[in-house]
Amino acid sequence: MIWFVAWRNIWRNRTRSLIIMSAIVIGIFAGTFSAAVLKGMMEQRVQNVINLELSHIQIHNPEYLEIKEMHEYLKNVPEIASKLDTLSGVAAYSERVIVNSMIASAESGAGVQLFGIDPTKEKQVTTLHEQIVEGDYFADARRKSIVLGRKLAEKLNVKIGSRPVLTFQSIDGVLVYESFKVVGIYETVNSTYDEMHAFVLKSDLLSITHIDDNAAHEIAILLKNNDLTKPVKKKLIAAFPSSDIQSWTDLSPEMSVVTKGMEFSMYIFIGIILLALLFSIINTMLMVVLERTKEIGMLMSVGMSRLRVFFMILLESVYLSGFAGVIGIAIGYGTSMLTARSGIDLSGLYGQGLRSFGYDPVMYPDITPEMALHITIMVLITGIIASIVPARRALKLKPAEAIRTDM
């Protein structure tokens, strides 16, 4: 009976309860939705990193990542490729030849990392071909074609059909000048990436640099899902102990830290909202105890134990915060799910800023039942904490005096 007495008690002063509940609903909704937006942003960033920049796993010559010299390429590419062809969990892989180069147009020049790729294989590993905004992605595999980012194209003032000149060293140390025809311009959500990366056919780059035909500086591996990263990496390390095999979290530790840190900061953010609400709930519950001094005195007089009085006040606080909290979470969850389909387009507001940090200006909130459960638990804990001060106040009442209080 004490459960429904507590429930009915919170509706005694309907206006007051509705005001504090509204504050909780708004606070929790804001917290939940913001957390979903942040999580969505991070998920998108991770997906971008995996699908565009790093893939799940990369294999290099151990020296390559240290000194980035052209001659530090993988010497056992066919062996690795044949293993990857049969390894479960591997969705696709692509061998890349990477050269640091200068690119110059008639108007300007810039440094660029030049990737020699096999477009057919690369299409299965990255989504770059989906980001083409002008021209195509090596559609006819014509020799000496180049695909570059919009930001770089703008910087060089080149268009489809332009022929910027690339300057780089061959493996023999000879400086090579080659003009490539711009066949495609891409635009990703990361403008810095767009400015720094250009793509040519691997066969072109191998022939110009005189690197061995079977060579690659990097093998990018896309897995069927992210959870397979650790086990597949382990198997590859066992198979090729002399190669440098790294997951995307190894290659981009800052990304991993930011992801984890963002998750933690999401809960800190909600915790701060709850802390603010905590004081409001304590205030409300103190009013409740003050107004019901006489009744609490009566209950203690007739034989209600202090533990039960404590429990009743605790229940009222938990009902108040829990009920409103669940509504807030439900609204936050629903809004997140709705906007997760359409996305929240911030292109007009912060598009450029977000792109420069590698974030998509169209955000897709992401919320999981697990997150909602964690927030619910946090709300309930807040309700419990909020009840302690008022309940202690109630327990200090002396029944004989309380019953004579005029309220």
Add this chain to the structure above:
Amino acid sequence: MAIIDIKNVKKIYNDNDVPVHAVNGVNLSFEKGEFAAIVGPSGSGKTTLLNLLGGLDNVTEGDIIVNGTNVNELKGSKLINFRLMNIGFVFQAYNLIPVLTARENVEFIMELQKRSSQERKSRSEALLKAVGLADRMNSRPSKLSGGQQQRVAVARALAPKPMFILADEPTANLDSASTENLLDIMERLNSEEQITFIFSTHDSRVVKKARRVITFEDGKVLSDETK
């Protein structure tokens, strides 16, 4: 045989370091089934004695023995449980739980005693019928008159099958008709259930009905008359 023995009980309050003898060396005993009124002017110590009897306050000196148990020696949960199982309370201002119906108010105390739901239901119905509220069982206190609320309070006090009921000015807020009605009900229940009723009152109508009248003055028993 006495169910309550009050032996040389004193209660001294310190009001700004001035000792006030609210109850000053009282010796009394109550038998099972008594219908007794404690009368006296305001500040004579009636309510203090009732609080001491109910274990709501501690004696400064002396002993209160209820059915062989010294109430002063009980502390914490033992004292609360003792009150729950042995004492019924009726208060001047009814003090019903406003969010519960009449029936639920009566049942609530039996739930504290951990009685079965069937027993709670049947006893609450029987008691509310006995106080003439069979048709108002599902009404909340705000929908009941003062007299009706006090009858619910009487039913609630009787619900835990206490050894005795302490009623502090139970008719103070009632009109004549309600007072007569309430006293008749309490008198009937007193003889039917053989539960001791001890009132503190100013009300001459209560005094008239009481079979024993104890007069208090300055914390002392001035007279103790059985009719």
